[in-house]
Amino acid sequence: MPDGNRRVVVVGDSVAGVTALRELRALGHTGPVALIAADPDGCYPRPPLSKKALVDAAGDPEGWSLADLEVDVTRSAAVGLDSERRIVHTEGGHSVHYDALVLATGARARRLAPEREGEFVVRTMRDATALRERLSAASSVAVIGAGFLGLEVAGAAHRRGLPVTVVDTEPPLMRMLGPFLSEAVAARLRAASVDVVRATSPAVPSGDPIEGITVDGVDIRADVVVSCVGEVPNCEWLSGTALADPRGIAVDERCATSVPDVFAAGDVTHRRGADGTRGRNPFWSHAVAQAKVAAAGALGLEPRCAPHDDYFWTDILGAPVKIVGPLPLVGEPTRIAGSLEDASAVLEWDHEDGRRTVVAFGAKKAVGWLRRRAADAE
Numbered sequence: 165m166p167d168g169n170r171r172v173v174v175v176g177d178s179v180a181g182v183t184a185l186r187e188l189r190a191l192g193h194t195g196p197v198a199l200i201a202a203d204p205d206g207c208y209p210r211p212p213l214s215k216k217a218l219v220d221a222a223g224d225p226e227g228w229s230l231a232d233l234e235v236d237v238t239r240s241a242a243v244g245l246d247s248e249r250r251i252v253h254t255e256g257g258h259s260v261h262y263d264a265l266v267l268a269t270g271a272r273a274r275r276l277a278p279e280r281e282g283e284f285v286v287r288t289m290r291d292a293t294a295l296r297e298r299l300s301a302a303s304s305v306a307v308i309g310a311g312f313l314g315l316e317v318a319g320a321a322h323r324r325g326l327p328v329t330v331v332d333t334e335p336p337l338m339r340m341l342g343p344f345l346s347e348a349v350a351a352r353l354r355a356a357s358v359d360v361v362r363a364t365s366p367a368v369p370s371g372d373p374i375e376g377i378t379v380d381g382v383d384i385r386a387d388v389v390v391s392c393v394g395e396v397p398n399c400e401w402l403s404g405t406a407l408a409d410p411r412g413i414a415v416d417e418r419c420a421t422s423v424p425d426v427f428a429a430g431d432v433t434h435r436r437g438a439d440g441t442r443g444r445n446p447f448w449s450h451a452v453a454q455a456k457v458a459a460a461g462a463l464g465l466e467p468r469c470a471p472h473d474d475y476f477w478t479d480i481l482g483a484p485v486k487i488v489g490p491l492p493l494v495g496e497p498t499r500i501a502g503s504l505e506d507a508s509a510v511l512e513w514d515h516e517d518g519r520r521t522v523v524a525f526g527a528k529k530a531v532g533w534l535r536r537r538a539a540d541a542e
């Protein structure tokens with residue numbers, strides 16, 4: 165049984181923070197739980213921001229309620245950690261004591277021209293609202309970055325009937341999905357007349373205020389420029405502690421940090437595996453898995469799941485794409501069923517290490533089915 169007097173504080177109220185709060189209660193913790201959170205719009209999921217909210221305000225994500233969790237909420241950014249005295253300081257002047265701490269401050273969108281007017285990003289509700297309003301008055305859109313976020317933003321602009329140019333130094337989704345699926349994605353974009361430009365050097369926003377992008381020395385005018393070029397972990401507020409690292413807060417398999425009784429989960433983390441593997445997995449299911457493990461750690465209990473989950477989903481111009489298994493994908497698939505052209509295919513890659521990646525490309529397949537197919541290989 166968890167120690168009922170243990171005061172657990174969670175910092176950050178997106179999917180990692182909220183999952184950690186829910187897991188604390190699910191594990192039987194009846195003691196005090198506090199949340200420190202910075203977003204003025206409260207707790208909400210981000211995936212709908214780039215898929216639905218840019219098309220229509222009716223697509224704004226619904227906020228999560230914490231009412232059933234008996235959480236003491238401080239709505240103010242954490243600005244400092246005193247790990248000796250076990251206190252988190254907030255912008256509003258609060259000093260919040262903890263016995264165990266879960267850091268879930270996520271990441272923010274990386275900007276290419278932060279000092280200039282007119283660069284759009286999509287990370288928060290406010291970002292999405294501002295971009296949606298701007299799209300209403302626009303007649304052309306340029307997206308820098310052909311990763312999953314850039315393609316979702318391009319898809320939303322395309323759905324609004326706007327001409328879209330997407331620029332990257334690599335083919336669409338190449339780094340995650342490899343050449344075979346990247347070509348399928350590129351074909352889908354071409355068929356919809358989304359202009360995909362392959363640059364030899366990184367594109368940059370041009371003008372101040374921004375009025376387009378410069379690609380390999382050539383200016384392309386666009387009413388709206390959206391940068392989808394990755395994210396920066398929010399850990400500067402931990403400066404002066406062992407946890408501030410530009411790569412993210414380093415965590416082990418228990419989601420423990422190098423500071424006693426401090427755990428971390430989600431996009432703010434940087435994994436350092438016992439096997440020497442390192443890296444970030446800034447995706448939803450991974451944040452959920454880590455948050456559950458971090459919550460168990462904060463209570464001194466065994467976790468109920470592994471600290472990783474390789475289910476990922478996105479949307480390519482209205483075709484839902486769901487993936488279970490290791491990425492990136494290399495070479496041709498081992499099996500294909502259905503039609504990629506019609507966006508109704510299931511593809512499988514059997515990897516040399518015995519694992520399998522299963523991809524539903526537009527095909528309607530439940531996540532449970534994909535997980536079972538992927539697990540069948542092991």
Ligand SMILES: Cc1cc2nc3c(=O)[nH]c(=O)nc-3n(C[C@H](O)[C@H](O)[C@H](O)COP(=O)(O)OP(=O)(O)OC[C@H]3O[C@@H](n4cnc5c(N)ncnc54)[C@H](O)[C@@H]3O)c2cc1C
Pocket residue numbers: 175176177178179180181200201202203210211212213214240241242243268269270271272286287288313398401429430431432446447448449451475476477478479
């Ligand atoms: C537009 C968009 C679409 C996405 N779509 C998908 C998808 O389809 N599939 C998928 O797998 N993943 C998707 N992702 C990724 C997924 O949403 C993230 O992996 C997930 O949100 C990470 O959750 P998190 O709680 O770790 O961090 P975040 O979501 O970044 O949340 C961190 C929270 O901490 C708060 N915070 C930050 N600093 C402080 C501070 N100092 N004090 C207090 N609070 C603080 C922030 O306000 C924020 O609420 C998408 C991401 C975006 C932005």
